[in-house]
Amino acid sequence: MPVLCRPSVAVPEHTITRQETLDLARTLHAGHASLPLVLRLIENTGVAKRHLVQPLARTLAHPGFEARNALYATEAKARVPAVVDEALRNAGLTARDIDLIVYVSCTGFMMPSLTAWMINNLGFRGDTRQLPIAQLGCAAGGAAINRAHDFCAAYPGANALIVACEFCSLCYQPDDLSVGNLLSNGLFGDAVAAAVVRGSGGTGIRLEANGSHLVPHSEDWIAYQVRDTGFHFQLDRRVPGTMDQLAPALAGLAARHGRDAGRQDFYIVHAGGPRILDDLGTHLGVAPELFRFSRATLTEYGNIASAVVLDALRRLFDEGGPRPGATGILAGFGPGITAEISLGSWTVTGALAPPRHETVPLPTSPGPLPGRAADLLPDLPLESLDSALPTTAAVAP
Structure with missing residues (x-):
C-alpha cells in the first residue's frame, strides 16, 4: 500500500x-x-x-x-x-x-x-x-x-x-x-x-482508505469574495458547530473499515481553532493529548491552511512515531464545508525500495482501481443540518 x-x-x-x-x-x-x-x-x-x-x-x-x-x-x-x-x-x-x-x-x-x-x-x-x-x-x-x-x-x-x-x-x-x-x-x-x-517502501503512514464528506448547503459558511483588492475571507456564525456534522462522517468511515474512530493511536487533524479539536474530541471520546500535534501547529504557526496536516504529521515524526502497526486518522476541514479523511497505520521499512528513474506506464483506458477499490472512495451518508448552531468565539476549520 x-x-x-x-x-x-x-x-x-x-x-x-x-x-x-x-x-x-x-x-x-x-x-x-x-x-x-x-x-x-x-x-x-x-x-x-x-x-x-x-x-x-x-x-x-x-x-x-x-x-x-x-x-x-x-x-x-x-x-x-x-x-x-x-x-x-x-x-x-x-x-x-x-x-x-x-x-x-x-x-x-x-x-x-x-x-x-x-x-x-x-x-x-x-x-x-x-x-x-x-x-x-x-x-x-x-x-x-x-x-x-x-x-x-x-x-x-x-x-x-x-x-x-x-x-x-x-x-x-x-x-x-x-x-x-x-x-x-x-x-x-x-x-x-x-x-x-x-508506492512501495518507506517509513510513515500506510494509507489504507479515504473518503470525503460535504455538509449540505454550507457553501457560504467559509468562503472568499473576490474583489478588486483580492481575496476577502468570509466566515459564517454557524462554522463553530461543524463538528456536529463532520465527526459522524469520521466515525462512519472508520466503522466501514472495522475501526473505532475514538480508539485510534494517533490523530493528524486540521486545527482551524481550539474549539474544532475540543468538539471533535468530545464527539469521538478522544483525550485532548491525542490532538497535541495539531494544537502545537496552531500555537506556534497559526492556521497555515492546507499545510496544517503536513506540519502536524511532521511533529509526529519528530516525536519518533508510534509503534509499527499503530492506527490513526488524518483529516482536513475547509470550505464546502468539506472534510477529507484518511485511515492508515504506521509502518517502518528498514530498507527503502530502490529509486526508479523510468515512467510508470498508464493503461490505455482508465478501468477500475486495483484491489479494494470500493474501499478507497466510500460513499458517506449526508447528515441534515441543525436548524440553529451556536454562536461562539470559535474559529473556522
Missing part, C-alpha cells in the same frame, strides 16, 4: 506574536463597534505566534491585487524548492522518481500552476502528471493526501509528491472590517510544506 513519508515544512523568517496582533487591532480599529468581540476571538484562538512572508510594515500595506499576486509567485518559486528537496530526501527518492505532483494553495493564483515551473526547473520528468488544487482551502491538505493515495493505488509502484504553499498574509485586507475578516487577521499564518507518497 502507498506510504505517506516524513514531511518537510518551512515557515518565513518574519513573525508576529499574539500580543502584537492585539495591539495592532486596538490601534487600527479603535472605534470599531465589534472590537471587544474581535479581541476576545483572537485571544481564544490559542495562536501565540505566526510567520509572515514579508515584514509586518509591508504586510499591512496593500499595493493592489496584481502586486500581491506577483509576490505570491515570486515567493513560491523562492521557497518551494528547498522544501521539495528535503521531502524527496526524507522519502529516499529523487525528482525523477515522482510520477504525480499535487500542488495545493488558496492564497495566490498562477496559470499554468507552479507545477509546470517545478517540472521545468527542479528536475522532474516532462511526463510527470500535474494536479493543482486551488479552491478547497484548508481541506486541501487532506485532499492532496487522498488524491495521491488514489493515484498510487491505481498505478502500483508510482510515487506522488504533495506540495502545500500558503501565504495567507497576502490576503490581508486593511479596509475590510467584517468580524470574520478581522478574526482572520489574528489567525492565519504562512508556510510551505511538502511530502512524498511512495
